Amino acid sequence: GENVEQHPSTLSVQEGDSAVIKCTYSDSASNYFPWYKQELGKRPQLIIDIRSNVGEKKDQRIAVTLNKTAKHFSLHITETQPEDSAVYFCAASRSFGNEKLTFGTGTRLTIIP
Amino acid sequence: KAGVTQTPRYLIKTRGQQVTLSCSPISGHRSVSWYQQTPGQGLQFLFEYFSETQRNKGNFPGRFSGRQFSNSRSEMNVSTLELGDSALYLCASSLDRVGAFFGQGTRLTVV
Numbered sequence: 001g002e003n004v005e006q007h008p009s010t011l012s013v014q015e016g017d018s019a020v021i022k023c024t025y026s027d028s029a030s031n032y033f034p035w036y037k038q039e040l041g042k043r044p045q046l047i048i049d050i051r052s053n054v055g056e057k058k059d060q061r062i063a064v065t066l067n068k069t070a071k072h073f074s075l076h077i078t079e080t081q082p083e084d085s086a087v088y089f090c091a092a093s094r095s096f097g098n099e100k101l102t103f104g105t106g107t108r109l110t111i112i113p
Numbered sequence: 114k115a116g117v118t119q120t121p122r123y124l125i126k127t128r129g130q131q132v133t134l135s136c137s138p139i140s141g142h143r144s145v146s147w148y149q150q151t152p153g154q155g156l157q158f159l160f161e162y163f164s165e166t167q168r169n170k171g172n173f174p175g176r177f178s179g180r181q182f183s184n185s186r187s188e189m190n191v192s193t194l195e196l197g198d199s200a201l202y203l204c205a206s207s208l209d210r211v212g213a214f215f216g217q218g219t220r221l222t223v224v
Contacts, residue, residue: 001172034212043117043203043215044156089156099144100169101205101213103156 002027004092006104014112019080021107023090024072030092033066033073034101039086047088048075077109085111115140117206117216125222131192134219138185138206144168145187146213147179150201159202162187194223 003026013019025033031052036044050057050064050073057064061080066073077084087108091101118137126132138145146169147159158171162181181187185206191198199222205213 036215043217046212046214049212091156099146099161100158100171101146101148101156102158103148105155 002030002092002094002102004090004102004104006090006107008107009105010108010110012110012112013080015080015082017080019077019084019109021075021088021090021109022072023074023092023104024070025092025102026071027092027094027102028071029094030102032093032095033064034091034093035062035064035075036089036091036103037086038089038106044089080111082111082113085109117204117214119202119204119216119219121219122217123220123222125224126194127224128194128196130194131190132194132221134189134191134202134204134221136187136189136204136206136216138187138204139208139214142206142208142214143185144207145181145185146205146207147187147189148203148205148215149173150203150218151199156203159189191221196223199223 006023034049037047038044061078063076087106089106090104093101120135144163146161150156161169165181176192179189201218203218204216207213
């Protein structure tokens, strides 16, 4: 089955700096890669996703890149703010929606004011 | 539009008992998935239902089961509870192949 590895497990960055979280996946048939943000005691929230036919996608301060050949994808957050502090999860799936997402182990991002 | 609603939010059960959790998806969403979240194992896929049919299943024992009703609402049942079943159970709904949106979860504690 699919295996998703996520690094780093914890990340601290100064407010205003950039943060990068990386994931690798094992199933070459995976073609949908969402990222979720989970604040303490809250539900995971979909923040951005990318499909295999796209190499990069950007939404304001958040961007995701995908390298299908190397089977890895990354989340980039620029101009970080205190409210970006949370646990971020990457995931991979063979379909574009709700079908069997395999999650990474999460990255706890702390923004230092 | 209301989000994904899960009930109850908290549950405490005794080993050996069974439990039923409920999930109401976003209106119009026909796909409902269930995930178990624990500090040790992270987020793990349990199963996915679409139009009342189980479409995908994760690697959990048969004590974990689910169903979906004609209005897309879903229930998850765990029988013969074990201490290790203590977790946050999350439900996610999707407009089939367009993202997955999570509910607040049901925190189950087995004592």
